[in-house]
Amino acid sequence: MLVSEAIATRRSMRTFKPDPVSRADVEWIIANATRAASNGNLQPWKLYVTIGPARERLSGAILKAIDAGDNGPGGEYDVYPKEFTPLYDQRRKLVGKQLYTVLGVPRGDAAGMLKQFRRNFLFFDAPVGMILCVERRMGGGQWIDCGIFLDQLMLLAREKGLHTCPQAAFSRYQHVVRRELGIPDDQIVICGLALGYADPEAIPNNLVTERAPIQDFTTWFDQ
Template identity: 40%
Template sequence: MLRLIARATGPKVGRKHQCCLSTGVDYAGQPSQGRRARHGGAGGPGDAGTPFDPGFFSPTGAAGTGERDSGERCWAPSGNNIQPWRVHVVCGRTRQRLVDAVCSAYDRADGSYQAEYHYYPREFFEPYLGRRRKSGWGLYGLLGIQKGETERMRAQHRKNFEFFGAPVGLMFSIDRRMEQGSWLDYGMFLQNVMLAASARGLATCAQGAWIDYHRLIADLLKFGEQEQLVCGMALGYPDPEAPENTLALDRAPLSEYVVVHD
C-alpha cells in the first residue's frame, strides 16, 4: 500500500524501458493538452494542479518522448500467446467520477455490492493468516491506528478508492469465459506493468479492493458483456514523506516453500 502523488517531471529513460501498452488499452480519461492529465485531487497529498503524463499506457506513444510508437507492445508471456488482458486507464474527469461513485457506495455500506470472485480464502489459515496479520498491523502501526479503531481502519481502506492520491488509475479486466490458466498469465502481465512503471521512476499499488464495486466500474467504463474486472492499480510518484511508504515486509526463505527432488 503506497501513498502516491503527481509531479511535473520524472526521470528520463532509455528506449529499453519504454513498455508501451498500445494494444488492448482503453484510454478513458479526458485530459487537457493531449495526453497530459492533471491530478484529480482525490484526497491525496499531491498538488491538485500538478500535471502528470500517463503516456506509456497511451495508444499514441511513450511517455515524455513525443513520439508515436504504435509498434510498441508489452511482452508478457501467455499460454499460446492469447494475451487475455485488457486495460482501462482512468485520469482527469473520468477518474474523479469513478472515485466519487465508488467512495459514495463504500460510505453507504448497505451490502448491495459484492465481489464477482473471491480474492482471498473464505477463512484464513496458517501460515497465511500470520503473514496477513503481520502486514496489516505493520501498516496500522506506522499510521498510529490501534486495534479496535474500526472507523480509522475504514477510513484507511477507503483510500483504495481514491487510488491513494495517485493521478492515474488502471482497471484490468478479462473475458469471464477464460479459465484459470489465463488468470495465471494475467499475473505475469501485471508484474510487467509494475516493473515498466518502476523503470520510469513511478510507483504502483495493485488493488484487489475495487472488485466489490465491479458493477459500478463496468457501467462507468462501459465494459463489454463478457468483460470481468480483475483488479485496479494506482499509478503515480511515491510520496517519500508518507509513513506507509516506509513499511518493510520480509519474504519467507526458500526453505519454506521449495522442495528439491534429487
C-alpha cells in the first residue's frame, strides 16, 4: 500500500467487527510507528494497549462511572479552543450534523446522542483499545511528537488492512482510565485509539468528511 493510499482510506471508523487482531500485528504496528519524527529523539509517547477481557474491563469501568454520575475532574487539557471563530465552528457543526444524520439520530434526540457517546468507551466494539499518554513535564513539542506517533499508528494499521478511530473522549474519564490501567499521576491521558477490522457495511463507516482546498491555508513564497 502506498502512503497516499493509506492516507486516503484512513477514516475514523465507528463500527468494528468482532474479529480478533493478532498480537503480532499490533506489535508490528507499534514497533514501526516508533520511527515517528521526534524533537531531540525524546520519543515521549506512552502507550497502553488493552485486548480481550482487559479491553472489556476498561470499557465496563468507564460506563459504570457514567451511570453512577462519576465524572471525576474531567480532562486535563482543552480538546477544543474555548471560543470558536465562525470558520472552525462551521466545520465542527457540519461534521456533527453529517455524523448524526447517518447514525439516524435527529437533532434534539438526547437519548440517541448519549447512546452514541457511550459507544466511544466500547472502542466502537474494536477488539483492541489503546490509550496514549505523555508525561506532564513535557512541553508542547512533545505533544506534537505524540500526535505524529498517533498518525503513524493509524496509517500503519491501514497497511495491515485494519482501521482505527482516535478518541479524545477518553480524556474526559481519565480518572477511571488511570485507575484501571495503573497510569501514574505524572502522565496525562491524551486520547484512546480503537483498532480492528471495520465493518464495511456499517453506514457510519462510509462517512467521508470534507477537507479544505490547499489554497485556503497555504501561503506560497517563490520569488
